[in-house]
Amino acid sequence: MEQLKRILLTGANGLLGQKTAEIFAKESDHELFLTDLAERAEEPRKFKYFPLDITNKEAVKEKVKELNPDIIINAAAYTNVDGCETERELSWRVNVDAVKNFIIASRYNSTKVIHVSTDYIFDGKTGNYDEQSRPSPKSFYGKEKLASENALISSGIEHAIIRTMIIYGNGKNVKRNFALWLIDMLGKNHTVTIVDDQYGQPTMVDDLGLALLRIVERNKKGIYHVSGSEYLNRYEFAIRLAEIFDFDKELIIPIKTTDLQQAADRPMNSSFITLKAETELGLKALNVTDGLYMLKHQLGM
Numbered sequence: 001m002e003q004l005k006r007i008l009l010t011g012a013n014g015l016l017g018q019k020t021a022e023i024f025a026k027e028s029d030h031e032l033f034l035t036d037l038a039e040r041a042e043e044p045r046k047f048k049y050f051p052l053d054i055t056n057k058e059a060v061k062e063k064v065k066e067l068n069p070d071i072i073i074n075a076a077a078y079t080n081v082d083g084c085e086t087e088r089e090l091s092w093r094v095n096v097d098a099v100k101n102f103i104i105a106s107r108y109n110s111t112k113v114i115h116v117s118t119d120y121i122f123d124g125k126t127g128n129y130d131e132q133s134r135p136s137p138k139s140f141y142g143k144e145k146l147a148s149e150n151a152l153i154s155s156g157i158e159h160a161i162i163r164t165m166i167i168y169g170n171g172k173n174v175k176r177n178f179a180l181w182l183i184d185m186l187g188k189n190h191t192v193t194i195v196d197d198q199y200g201q202p203t204m205v206d207d208l209g210l211a212l213l214r215i216v217e218r219n220k221k222g223i224y225h226v227s228g229s230e231y232l233n234r235y236e237f238a239i240r241l242a243e244i245f246d247f248d249k250e251l252i253i254p255i256k257t258t259d260l261q262q263a264a265d266r267p268m269n270s271s272f273i274t275l276k277a278e279t280e281l282g283l284k285a286l287n288v289t290d291g292l293y294m295l296k297h298q299l300g301m
């Protein structure tokens with residue numbers, strides 16, 4: 001029989017955090033403790049919520065001692081990739097030092113840490129990255145996420161890391177991800193300029209929440225690449241979204257990454273080999289069409 005776990009979920013008000021809490025509540029009986037920076041949970045839920053700044057080492061230690069979780073799932077992060085270039089100290093504290101706080105706190109109770117990382121640890125020159133591919137981050141965000149992975153791997157504590165990319169989906173008061181932003185802009189008949197030279201595999205957040213549940217239930221360790229099953233560029237994604245949501249495709253203008261002058265360099269081609277997650281976690285991730293239809297349904301549109 002499956003053993004029920006006590007799980008501390010950070011970033012519970014974020015896109016992945018909200019979906020993870022929802023999926024665990026629906027599909028399992030594990031006991032979650034939700035936390036984020038804000039005073040309140042985004043929605044009243046089945047689980048208890050309390051505010052916690054994960055960069056506060058003593059507060060993290062205290063909470064882990066008090067709650068005695070079997071697992072910490074870290075869905076919190078400083079996720080503004082361009083912001084990481086300018087806010088280096090703050091973003092390092094959230095993306096790297098906080099993971100070290102979990103490692104220190106976990107030693108008291110032998111807690112397992114499940115962490116979320118990114119395709120931005122790769123340079124995007126070749127694509128087809130598997131879990132053994134050599135990281136070579138181009139941005140400060142990518143360097144931070146790689147440093148957080150390395151801290152976990154060298155810590156000796158039990159851990160799992162999911163690397164993912166271009167997360168989209170719905171949540172209450174979440175930051176606008178690429179799909180929600182497009183729906184907002186195209187829904188108001190605004191023209192959008194979208195790069196047609198950045199390729200990847202957009203990932204519906206529901207698939208990621210399920211991957212986290214499977215890691216918990218199958219007691220998996222190590223690194224897993226989890227992404228949507230379809231590889232395309234951002235412009236193609238926007239066109240597909242316009243088709244599915246019945247927006248005017250003429251509003252979408254293709255441009256090049258160099259036109260954008262973004263602060264952070266991005267990998268241009270970061271496809272994942274997801275065979276390990278498919279075989280060990282039994283995941284069959286959505287393609288873009290199915291993911292967007294699911295999102296449309298969730299939004300009641």
Ligand SMILES: NC(=O)c1ccc[n+]([C@@H]2O[C@H](COP(=O)([O-])OP(=O)(O)OC[C@H]3O[C@@H](n4cnc5c(N)ncnc54)[C@H](OP(=O)(O)O)[C@@H]3O)[C@@H](O)[C@H]2O)c1
Nearest residue numbers: 011013014015016037053054076077116118164165166167
């Ligand atoms: N979004 C993507 O496309 C993408 C791609 C690859 C990997 N990832 C990774 O996936 C994970 C989840 O991303 P997401 O899109 O769900 O992020 P998100 O919506 O930005 O959620 C992150 C949450 O962490 C919170 N947080 C920030 N600083 C904190 C602190 N010091 N203490 C406690 N909580 C803090 C944020 O609160 P505030 O909003 O108040 O700051 C937010 O609620 C992250 O590890 C991210 O790096 C994301």
